[in-house]
Amino acid sequence: MIDFSNGYCVVETKNLEILKDLRSKIYDEVKKIFNIKELNIDEGFNLFHNHIKNETAGSLNSKRIELIKNINKNIDITYKIYEAFEDYIVELIGPDVLGQKIANLVIQIPNDQNPGEIHRDAPANSPYEIVMWVPLVDSYGTKTMSILDYENTKINLKNLKENNNWEQLEKNVYNKSPQLDVKFGQALIFMTSLLHGAKINKEKTTRFSLNTRFKNIFAPSGLKNQLQFFKKIKESNLVKYGSHIELEELLK
Ligand SMILES: [Fe+2]
Numbered sequence: 001m002i003d004f005s006n007g008y009c010v011v012e013t014k015n016l017e018i019l020k021d022l023r024s025k026i027y028d029e030v031k032k033i034f035n036i037k038e039l040n041i042d043e044g045f046n047l048f049h050n051h052i053k054n055e056t057a058g059s060l061n062s063k064r065i066e067l068i069k070n071i072n073k074n075i076d077i078t079y080k081i082y083e084a085f086e087d088y089i090v091e092l093i094g095p096d097v098l099g100q101k102i103a104n105l106v107i108q109i110p111n112d113q114n115p116g117e118i119h120r121d122a123p124a125n126s127p128y129e130i131v132m133w134v135p136l137v138d139s140y141g142t143k144t145m146s147i148l149d150y151e152n153t154k155i156n157l158k159n160l161k162e163n164n165n166w167e168q169l170e171k172n173v174y175n176k177s178p179q180l181d182v183k184f185g186q187a188l189i190f191m192t193s194l195l196h197g198a199k200i201n202k203e204k205t206t207r208f209s210l211n212t213r214f215k216n217i218f219a220p221s222g223l224k225n226q227l228q229f230f231k232k233i234k235e236s237n238l239v240k241y242g243s244h245i246e247l248e249e250l251l252k
Helices: 016-034 041-046 057-074 077-084 086-093 150-163 166-176 237-251
Strands: 008-012 097-100 104-108 130-135 145-147 186-191 196-198 207-216 230-234
Touching (some): 016 057, 016 077, 057 104, 077 086, 077 230, 086 186, 145 166, 150 166, 166 196
Antiparallel strands (some): 130 186, 130 207, 145 196
C-alpha cells in the first residue's frame, strides 16, 4: 500500500525498461529537432542548455512546441507512463482508467527566470484526478517540484482569500514544501487540488520532465471536456460487459 495521506507520494517504477524506452524515443526527437549529436541520453538531457546557447527565445519556443507535438504523435506517452506505474495508479483510482490524451513535456534550463508558476490543476481539472510527474533525469535541489500537502494547501488558500497576498503564498509553498528528490525511474503522484510549482533551477543541469493525468471512468469530470482531453486506458470486465449491455439495450 502506498501512503497517500498527504495527497502526494513518490513511487518507483517496477518496469524500468518501459521508462528507458520512452526516454530514448523522446531523446531521438530532441536530437532531431535541436540538432544535438550527443549519444549519451543522460548527458544530452542534462547538458541540453549547452546545445541551445545560440538559439533565440522565439526559435527555442517554436522548437519546444514542435517537440511536444511530435512526441505525442509518435509515442503514446500516457499509456507508457500507465504501464510503468500501473500498480500504483490502479491502487489509487481503481481498474477503470482514463488517461490524458496529450502529455506535457517541461524543459527547465539552469537559471530560467520563468519556472512553473504556483497553481492548482483543480478545479479546472477534476479534483478526482491524479497527476503523474515523471522526470527524465534525476531531479533534486531546486531542479525538482515544490508541492504543499492537502492540509497546508487548505490553510494557504484560506489565507490568500483573507489577505490577497500572492507573494506570501508563493513563499509558503516554497518554504513548506518537502524536498522531493525524484530520480529517473521514479514518479511524483499528486492530487490535482494541491498547490504546486517550481523554483528557478539553480542547479548546473537541465531538467526534462513529463506530466500527465489519470482518473477513474466513473469519477466526476472537471470543467474541461472529458471526451476532448481523456481517452480510455483500461477497463474492468464490469465496465466492458456493462457498456455492451447498455448499448444493446439502446439499439433495441
Ligand atoms: Fe500543474
